[in-house]
Amino acid sequence: MEKQPRDSRKGPVPREVPPAVRLLLAMALMNALLYLCLGRVFISPQHYSGNPGHCPYGHFKIGQMKNCSPWLSCEQLRTEVRQLKCAGEGAVKRVFLSEWKEQKVALSRLTSLEMKEDFLHGLQMLKSLQSKHVVTLLGYCEDDNTILTEYHPLGSLSNLEVTLNLSKYQHMNTWQHRLQLATDYVRVISYLHRSPLGTLVMCDSNDLPKTLSQYLLTSNFSIVVNDLDALPLVNHSSGTLVKCGHRELHGDFVAPEQLWPFGEGVPFDDDLMPSYDEKVDIWKIPDVSSFLLGHVEGSDMVRFHLFNIHKACKSQTAAERPSAEDVLDTYQKVFNSLRDTVMSQTREML
Ligand SMILES: Nc1ncnc2c1ncn2[C@@H]1O[C@H](COP(=O)(O)OP(=O)(O)OP(=O)(O)O)[C@@H](O)[C@H]1O
Ligand SMILES: [Mg+2]
Numbered sequence: 001m002e003k004q005p006r007d008s009r010k011g012p013v014p015r016e017v018p019p020a021v022r023l024l025l026a027m028a029l030m031n032a033l034l035y036l037c038l039g040r041v042f043i044s045p046q047h048y049s050g051n052p053g054h055c056p057y058g059h060f061k062i063g064q065m066k067n068c069s070p071w072l073s074c075e076q077l078r079t080e081v082r083q084l085k086c087a088g089e090g091a092v093k094r095v096f097l098s099e100w101k102e103q104k105v106a107l108s109r110l111t112s113l114e115m116k117e118d119f120l121h122g123l124q125m126l127k128s129l130q131s132k133h134v135v136t137l138l139g140y141c142e143d144d145n146t147i148l149t150e151y152h153p154l155g156s157l158s159n160l161e162v163t164l165n166l167s168k169y170q171h172m173n174t175w176q177h178r179l180q181l182a183t184d185y186v187r188v189i190s191y192l193h194r195s196p197l198g199t200l201v202m203c204d205s206n207d208l209p210k211t212l213s214q215y216l217l218t219s220n221f222s223i224v225v226n227d228l229d230a231l232p233l234v235n236h237s238s239g240t241l242v243k244c245g246h247r248e249l250h251g252d253f254v255a256p257e258q259l260w261p262f263g264e265g266v267p268f269d270d271d272l273m274p275s276y277d278e279k280v281d282i283w284k285i286p287d288v289s290s291f292l293l294g295h296v297e298g299s300d301m302v303r304f305h306l307f308n309i310h311k312a313c314k315s316q317t318a319a320e321r322p323s324a325e326d327v328l329d330t331y332q333k334v335f336n337s338l339r340d341t342v343m344s345q346t347r348e349m350l
Pocket of ligand 1: 090153155229
């Protein structure tokens with residue numbers, strides 16, 4: 001069969017478009033495309049929500065696993081997990097980068113039997129609080145004092161500056177990503193304050209480095225809490241308050257109600273020390289956030305917009321401090337409004 005000529009329609013022959021007009025048309029098209037894409041560029045990566053791996057209680061799924069696996073037993077921990085090297089250490093646990101079925105995992109070992117009570121409390125909390133806010137539990141063995149969790153190669157929040165200075169992650173070193181991290185941190189606190197077990201206080205946080213060391217930075221730049229060894233329960237309706245440890249605390253990182261109230265003339269006595277509630281965590285938020293915001297272009301603008309809520313967090317009267325939920329809400333509003341401002345400024349420039 002004979003092929004039809006390409007343009008068999010009759011009509012006037014189109015005139016050649018001058019090159020300058022073509023260039024202008026191409027530029028207009030590029031601008032339109034950029035304008036449309038901006039909305040996507042300025043929206044931060046969505047944080048994963050839901051249970052890790054969406055597995056039933058007592059099961060987990062990490063990495064490329066297709067199915068949920070039950071928590072590993074003592075026997076499996078002894079035979080299937082290969083300990084590689086030390087990845088971190090605290091007062092309660094020594095943590096080893098390890099391997100299980102060709103996957104990197106974190107094996108925590110109790111450092112000293114004196115700390116067994118804290119270790120078991122941490123394990124109980126890990127088991128009960130499995131969610132997107134908490135490191136994924138893979139197994140445990142009380143007889144051997146071991147806990148197996150998902151390994152996070154970027155380590156704890158103490159490493160944040162080092163990580164963000166690596167060329168691989170420099171593109172994440174923006175006020176947007178840093179504010180998202182601060183928001184994530186407040187989200188974890190909010191989760192603990194409204195946990196399935198009740199209102200839990202993050203007690204293992206008497207100074208900034210200690211606080212940072214309890215949270216891990218995941219590879220997709222969100223935050224999970226890792227160390228749940230000191231999470232006492234507040235019950236407002238029964239009047240149950242808490243104390244973070246039995247020793248005297250000092251400094252202005254901890255909330256004022258955590259300090260010995262009777263002056264230097266009276267020696268510290270734990271029995272006389274008044275107890276307090278979850279608002280001690282709220283007092284610490286501005287300091288942790290300020291660390292997470294760091295010193296990049298735009299950090300101070302964010303600090304300025306968070307000034308009022310942070311001032312409220314630092315109320316001397318605990319009851320006047322906002323809830324973690326209120327702080328979270330403000331952080332999200334500030335993020336959205338700053339993102340919209342930057343987006344409309346960029347559009348105006350185009
Ligand atoms: N799953 C993990 N992936 C990567 N690093 C980890 C993991 N778990 C723990 N680490 C590293 O080990 C350090 C110590 O862990 P952890 O805070 O659980 O110990 P700890 O003895 O309970 O601490 P503390 O002295 O606060 O009681 C962490 O700060 C972190 O650097
Ligand atoms: Mg710790």
